[in-house]
Amino acid sequence: MQERFCRCGNRVMVQYHNKKTESWFTRFWVMGSTYGKTIRTCPECGSPLDINSLK
Numbered sequence: 001m002q003e004r005f006c007r008c009g010n011r012v013m014v015q016y017h018n019k020k021t022e023s024w025f026t027r028f029w030v031m032g033s034t035y036g037k038t039i040r041t042c043p044e045c046g047s048p049l050d051i052n053s054l055k
Contacts, residue, residue, distance in 0.1 A: 001029075004054035008045040012054060026051050 002014045013029040027038045028049045041048055 004051075006042040006045065006047060006049070006054060008042060008047070010042050010044040012039075012042065012049060014051060014054070 002016075004012050004014050006012055011031060013031065015027045015029065016024055017027055018024045028040070029037070030039060030043055039049065047053075
């Protein structure tokens with residue numbers, strides 16, 4: 001996993017994942033009460049998460 005940051009500064013964990021039958025994809029997580037739940041938007045600002053837009 002890698003630590004990245006949303007534009008608003010919220011910390012997001014990125015996991016690169018590969019299944020044998022699928023190509024690589026990314027999963028986004030946040031630490032805290034929702035850890036373990038994959039997210040698609042930043043819980044702080046609501047921006048869609050995209051690996052290319054994270055710092």
